[in-house]
Amino acid sequence: MGDAKLGSRRVYTGRVLNLDIDKVQFPDQSTGELEIIRHPGASAVLPFLSDPSGPDPQILLIKQYRYAAEDFLYEVPAGRLDPNESPLDCARRELMEETGCTATHIEPLYTFYTTPGFIDERIHGFIATGLTRGESRREADEFMTLETLTLAHALELIKKGEIRDGKTAVLILFAAGFRAGL
Secondary structure (H helix, E strand, O other): OOOOEEEEEEEEEOOOOEEEEEEEEOOOOOEEEEEEEEOOOEEEEEEEOOOOOOOOOEEEEEEEEEOOOOEEEEEOOEEEOOOOOOHHHHHHHHHHHHHOEEEEEEEEEEEEEOOOOOEOOEEEEEEEEEEEEOOOOOOOOOOEEEEEEEHHHHHHHHHOOOOOOHHHHHHHHHHHHHHOOO
16 A cells, blocks of 8 residues: 655654654545554563363463553563564563563464554564473563463453453464364
């Protein structure tokens, strides 16, 4: 579809994101301004504690306090890409920092936009297997516990609305679909 951006001005620069106002040309050739949050992208990893192809594999999630949600949420380990960091390296780093685990295998699962109406963030999703536990290195503002669940239980929690984090639901559902041969 070609480059529709005719101009851009930065109105906010922050630690996590930046806000630009872009002048754009739409598909019908009209022009307008859009507020766009710029984000470096992120990686998220669904850690399997047992063989993903087994009868009811175990996964490792974190239950993390999120100020914006005013609650603790089940989540997969995830975080922003550092400058010049590959999505795979970010997935490995976040897995270690948040769970203390290393993995012998990390495979790409699915890459998606989080909210493309106003942010350019893409999350690169991975599956991790062959985990070895170690010491986590959480950041000062991360308040979380590790939660071991079976994949079937995690799917039930999605169905009940108890897993409400989008990236987590997407990766669990996508992984379950692969197991079902979809």
